[in-house]
Amino acid sequence: MTQTPGEGAKIRLLLAEDQGMMRSALALLLGLEDDIEVVAQVPDGSAIVPTALALRPDVAVLDIELPGTSGLDAAAELRRRVPGCQVLILTTFGRPGYLRRAMEAGAAGFLVKDNPVEELAAAVRRVLAGERVIDPELAAAALSAGPNPLTPREQDVLSAAADGATVADIAARVHLSQATVRNYLSAAIGKTQTRNRMEAIRAARRNGWL
Secondary structure, eight states, rough: OOOOOOTTTTTEEEOOSOOOHHHHHHHHHHHHHEEEEEEEEEESSGGGGHHHHHOOOOOOEEEEOSSSHHHHHHHHHHHHTTSSSSEEEEEHHHHHHHHHHHHHTSSSSSETTTHHHHHHHHHHHHHTOOOOEEHHHHHOOOOOOOOOOHHHHHHHHHHHTTOOHHHHHHHHHOOOOOOHHHHHHHHHHHHTTTTSSSHHHHHHHTTOOO
16 A cells, blocks of 8 residues: 655655756746655656665656656656656656556556646645546547557557668568568558558557557
8 A cells, every 4th residue: 555655744756857947847846835845857767767766756757758768668667666656647748548558557647748737736646645647638538549559569660660761671670570570560550540651650659659
């Protein structure tokens, strides 16, 4: 069962956000709350877990698109290595696929950045108390969108193709034959109901499947 801070103790919070101005503003606003202390600010996803291991925050507020390691990957690692730290995803991109992946990674909450900071502070308290906090509009969109139709290998191949790489280049990156890469690309195009690989990549990103 999740332990909440004792009476008079502040909620220790780690904040991961790559945009310096946004990170500073969030830290300042959250720090104005009587019961919240921002003990760490990190701009890079690869710094999340080492910082959490060193400081043992109560809650980690993570952006998704971070350099180094994505917030979703860091969330999964945090749940394994710092299980006492609750994870709250805060992102600009309210994509149904991102929500599903965040929940699978063990995140306790998922909010978009255009909500008032008071809602974020309330969400921090709620996830620490053991609740799950999800943006209601995004939750409804995730239910209507359905699960990610792409297999992990199809996602790997699409990701490798994102910069316009040739089939030969993709095959070398993902350690598959060129024929297998073509099959995966064809399957991904069919599942996303698009006409070519670049449209498939855009559709997958729009839905948060990549």
